[in-house]
Amino acid sequence: MASAGFSRSVSARLSYRNVSVSSPRVSTSAHRKWLVPGYFFNALVLVFFLVSLVLVLGCVLYLYWFRYLSRGGNGLVSAFGGIAEGCDVFEGNWVPSDSYPLYNSSLCPYIERGFNCLANGRMDTDYLRWRWRPRLCEVPRFDAFEILERLRGKRIVFVGDSMSRTQWESLICLLMTGVEDPRSVYEINGNNISKTIQFLGVQFRSFNFSVEFFRSVFLVQQGLPPRYGPKRVKMTLKLDKMDNISRRWVDSDILIFNSGHWWTPTKLFDVGCYFQVGGSLKLGMSINSAFRVALETWASWVESTINTNRTHVFFRTFEPSHWSGSGQKTCEVTNQPTLEAKGNIRSEFTDIIADVVAKINVPVTVLNVTMMGAYRSDAHIGQWSHPSSILDCSHWCLPGVPDAWNELVFASLFRSGWR
Numbered sequence: 277m278a279s280a281g282f283s284r285s286v287s288a289r290l291s292y293r294n295v296s297v298s299s300p301r302v303s304t305s306a307h308r309k310w311l312v313p314g315y316f317f318n319a320l321v322l323v324f325f326l327v328s329l330v331l332v333l334g335c336v337l338y339l340y341w342f343r344y345l346s347r348g349g350n351g352l353v354s355a356f357g358g359i360a361e362g363c364d365v366f367e368g369n370w371v372p373s374d375s376y377p378l379y380n381s382s383l384c385p386y387i388e389r390g391f392n393c394l395a396n397g398r399m400d401t402d403y404l405r406w407r408w409r410p411r412l413c414e415v416p417r418f419d420a421f422e423i424l425e426r427l428r429g430k431r432i433v434f435v436g437d438s439m440s441r442t443q444w445e446s447l448i449c450l451l452m453t454g455v456e457d458p459r460s461v462y463e464i465n466g467n468n469i470s471k472t473i474q475f476l477g478v479q480f481r482s483f484n485f486s487v488e489f490f491r492s493v494f495l496v497q498q499g500l501p502p503r504y505g506p507k508r509v510k511m512t513l514k515l516d517k518m519d520n521i522s523r524r525w526v527d528s529d530i531l532i533f534n535s536g537h538w539w540t541p542t543k544l545f546d547v548g549c550y551f552q553v554g555g556s557l558k559l560g561m562s563i564n565s566a567f568r569v570a571l572e573t574w575a576s577w578v579e580s581t582i583n584t585n586r587t588h589v590f591f592r593t594f595e596p597s598h599w600s601g602s603g604q605k606t607c608e609v610t611n612q613p614t615l616e617a618k619g620n621i622r623s624e625f626t627d628i629i630a631d632v633v634a635k636i637n638v639p640v641t642v643l644n645v646t647m648m649g650a651y652r653s654d655a656h657i658g659q660w661s662h663p664s665s666i667l668d669c670s671h672w673c674l675p676g677v678p679d680a681w682n683e684l685v686f687a688s689l690f691r692s693g694w695r
């Protein structure tokens with residue numbers, strides 16, 4: 277074997293030298309004699325070269341075009357394909373658009389009554405007709421038909437508090453606009469949506485995929501305190517342990533988290549819930565520090581448990597509320613978005629999320645929806661809640677702002693070459 281290889285390389289080198297040595301001689305001594313064939317030969321080489329060039333260019337153009345068309349045949353991706361690298365899709369403004377809302381709330385059974393403002397008597401409808409426009413690029417419109425096809429055989433999981441439930445409901449309604457038979461879409465256990473339910477999974481039978489929601493408002497484990505703790509400690513958040521239900525989030529294709537609205541003194545200390553790390557209580561720990569520790573636990577869980585070759589992980593930042601008045605108890609829903617970003621944005625939470633995600637060793641996308649929501653004092657539920665005695669300047673009407681979050685999820689997936 278070795279000798280054969282050697283002899284082949286030697287003979288190749290020899291014949292190369294023969295050619296290179298003899299050809300100049302031919303071209304000088306026999307210049308005149310071979311004038312015509314020489315020209316002919318040169319012309320042939322030139323033509324061959326030009327034809328090759330055209331072919332190569334043609335192939336490159338064709339490939340580029342083909343990929344461009346096949347990925348964005350109906351304009352879904354092309355808008356994003358053309359995005360400037362530096363385009364921050366979360367920086368922009370809301371513009372009026374008659375092509376919104378993207379679905380009819382009375383035709384989607386997965387909007388919970390409390391989020392269906394039209395059904396609860398809201399009369400003004402301008403709030404339904406706004407499109408999010410990033411400053412430097414366009415977000416492709418949600419194309420239910422294309423996305424349904426792409427989701428075949430997949431599993432989408434939302435994890436978090438009621439804001440994640442809203443986004444879950446929004447995505448189901450958006451997708452149902454592309455489904456022929458609404459009866460082919462059903463909750464796996466026949467459950468109705470409620471505020472405290474821990475798991476809801478909606479199956480799209482014709483497309484063989486599910487859109488699931490897991491309620492886990494803190495993401496980490498809540499449980500009994502150590503025995504020797506002070507009496508006021510009735511429960512603890514174990515900041516270094518993921519919620520027990522987390523093992524069910526693992527085999528998913530798209531995994532979207534949020535947390536934040538329950539990290540308040542009222543929902544923690546006032547009900548006797550304090551922080552714990554390992555075996556020890558952390559009575560003096562601030563909520564912001566605890567939030568950071570919990571997110572770091574989440575980050576190492578993502579790193580060690582999630583196969584990010586398969587699963588696209590997102591974390592949504594704080595969704596602003598618009599309470600006003602003394603004690604933040606008044607809820608005045610406007611008819612139009614505000615010109616400036618307003619409301620309670622808890623930007624320290626957004627910063628902590630961005631900070632923790634920046635240190636993860638696997639790809640995770642931050643859905644930085646805080647600022648885009650801050651303009652939308654017109655899009656909250658207000659008095660159009662259910663039961664109607666509740667004022668709500670935290671949650672959003674559906675259709676509405678959560679639809680834009682979902683558009684950004686898919687825009688981001690398509691931009692990263694999602695298959």
Ligand SMILES: *[C@@H]1O[C@H](CO)[C@@H](O)[C@H](O)[C@H]1NC(C)=O
Pocket residue numbers: 364366367368626627630644647
């Ligand atoms: C979130 O987006 C807003 C608007 O573009 C920007 O001002 C802010 O810095 C972003 N925050 C993070 C943590 O990326």
Ligand SMILES: *[C@@H]1O[C@H](CO)[C@@H](O)[C@H](O)[C@H]1NC(C)=O
Pocket residue numbers: 380381382383
């Ligand atoms: C929504 O659907 C209902 C029931 O079919 C219909 O009466 C209503 O006109 C639709 N609304 C819009 C805005 O299309």
Ligand SMILES: *[C@@H]1O[C@H](CO)[C@@H](O)[C@H](O)[C@H]1NC(C)=O
Pocket residue numbers: 428429430431484
């Ligand atoms: C449905 O999708 C799963 C993957 O989630 C796959 O294993 C299964 O074969 C699919 N079923 C059909 C009927 O395509």
Ligand SMILES: *[C@@H]1O[C@H](CO)[C@@H](O)[C@H](O)[C@H]1NC(C)=O
Pocket residue numbers: 466467468
């Ligand atoms: C869901 O709600 C419907 C109508 O309110 C009721 O008939 C049904 O029993 C409920 N299903 C469950 C599982 O609670």
Ligand SMILES: *[C@@H]1O[C@H](CO)[C@@H](O)[C@H](O)[C@H]1NC(C)=O
Pocket residue numbers: 498499520
């Ligand atoms: C969570 O799981 C741990 C270990 O598997 C167990 O000790 C604990 O009791 C569980 N907690 C809850 C609330 O199920």
Ligand SMILES: *[C@@H]1O[C@H](CO)[C@@H](O)[C@H](O)[C@H]1NC(C)=O
Pocket residue numbers: 583585
């Ligand atoms: C993910 O893909 C990379 C590169 O293709 C590969 O090296 C790695 O082993 C894969 N990880 C898993 C968990 O499949």
